[in-house]
Amino acid sequence: MMPETTRLPTRELAQAVLLANYTRLPLTVVRGQGCYLETDDGRRLLDLVGGIAVNVLGHCHPEVVAAATSQLQRLIHASNLYYTEPQIELAARLVESAFPGRVFFGNSGAEANEAAIKIARKWGQRNRDGAFHILTLQGAFHGRTLATLAATGNAHHSDPFRPLPDGFRQLPKGDLAAVEAALVDPDREAVAVLVEPIQGESGVFPLEDDYLRQLRALCDRHNALLILDEIQSGMGRSGTMWAYQQAGIVPDIMTVAKGLAGGLPLGAVLVGERADVLVPGDHGSTFGGNPLGCAVADAALDVIVSENLAARARYAGAALMQGMRGLGSPLITEIRGRGLLLGVQLSVPASRLAEALLERGVAAKETREYVLRVAPPLVIDDEAIAYFLDRFADAVGSLRAP
Numbered sequence: 001m002m003p004e005t006t007r008l009p010t011r012e013l014a015q016a017v018l019l020a021n022y023t024r025l026p027l028t029v030v031r032g033q034g035c036y037l038e039t040d041d042g043r044r045l046l047d048l049v050g051g052i053a054v055n056v057l058g059h060c061h062p063e064v065v066a067a068a069t070s071q072l073q074r075l076i077h078a079s080n081l082y083y084t085e086p087q088i089e090l091a092a093r094l095v096e097s098a099f100p101g102r103v104f105f106g107n108s109g110a111e112a113n114e115a116a117i118k119i120a121r122k123w124g125q126r127n128r129d130g131a132f133h134i135l136t137l138q139g140a141f142h143g144r145t146l147a148t149l150a151a152t153g154n155a156h157h158s159d160p161f162r163p164l165p166d167g168f169r170q171l172p173k174g175d176l177a178a179v180e181a182a183l184v185d186p187d188r189e190a191v192a193v194l195v196e197p198i199q200g201e202s203g204v205f206p207l208e209d210d211y212l213r214q215l216r217a218l219c220d221r222h223n224a225l226l227i228l229d230e231i232q233s234g235m236g237r238s239g240t241m242w243a244y245q246q247a248g249i250v251p252d253i254m255t256v257a258k259g260l261a262g263g264l265p266l267g268a269v270l271v272g273e274r275a276d277v278l279v280p281g282d283h284g285s286t287f288g289g290n291p292l293g294c295a296v297a298d299a300a301l302d303v304i305v306s307e308n309l310a311a312r313a314r315y316a317g318a319a320l321m322q323g324m325r326g327l328g329s330p331l332i333t334e335i336r337g338r339g340l341l342l343g344v345q346l347s348v349p350a351s352r353l354a355e356a357l358l359e360r361g362v363a364a365k366e367t368r369e370y371v372l373r374v375a376p377p378l379v380i381d382d383e384a385i386a387y388f389l390d391r392f393a394d395a396v397g398s399l400r401a402p
């Protein structure tokens, strides 16, 4: 017999059976195609959220669907007790797209960062007499596991879950002297600097190229690792395959997830030779690097490269930025970002603009109280850009200053 609760309407049932840890919009999404979502009541929405910067290729991209279908019929999961072809191919492609190294696969961004943290700690034991502190920046977001919460350093996210693992220090953004002082602090010697080239969750703040170069130089000078979290900024979204490439540097470790596998859960850590310290038994994941996710990621990377979607992100991002700025609305105080990872800073709560957009057929969401994040699929075309700018103008016009 079905449990009693299944007779409730969908959203009441959701409240009865799902934990209350998400603030959800009152929408049930049933289908996605390209840059559009469809709800259970037949509404079609232009998707500016992109599954929180996941749907790089939009929804149900034909190459993604074909790769998934073919792999589903061949091999879904086998474990890491064996080699599987899609995993090896994907690792080779990632290395080729970024820097020489080797790859560990997990299932999410937080897991990728956890692995990077463990690698940095082991590297510290081997190379820095057991030093283990990891420096991160204020405004960072690295995930929701205990260690990545500690790396994130956001009291609102982490206070209910204390105590957190020791060994993380958040430093002010842009302050190189603070980083250098922390790197040489004899009481809390640091083995690594972990940063997002574009801070996404805290409101879309790109780090300056020169600042990234200086961080690289400081890590070299003080024998520490530079770990770049490209979980949100990667896969072409910033206008280059990886955002760090715009600064002309190479990290020791890079973490990837979100857009990696066309919407399937997959995370990766790319580790350069200097930091390659893991040996059998050090780390693992049952599902990590499963053939399904890897085959789809292979296909997704193919499309990103062959269709030059990084260049598309640059072009579309510039068009969106220009169009939104062109409104000259006093409610918009800044529009920043790179490629198709944009933050619209407002003088009114961004949730109000998100609501107004939703009423006009556009799914968008705030990332901080006063910042609307614009992270559409990289395949957004001129028609969808025009559609969005038209709705955006109307939605902004409907808001009154506080």
Ligand SMILES: Cc1ncc(COP(=O)(O)O)c(C=O)c1O
Pocket: 108, 109, 110, 111, 113, 141, 142, 143, 144, 196, 200, 201, 229, 230, 231, 232, 233, 257, 258
């Ligand atoms: C930069 C960054 N790092 C890590 C994460 C955590 O990824 P996940 O939610 O897949 O664990 C996120 C998620 O938003 C992110 O934006």
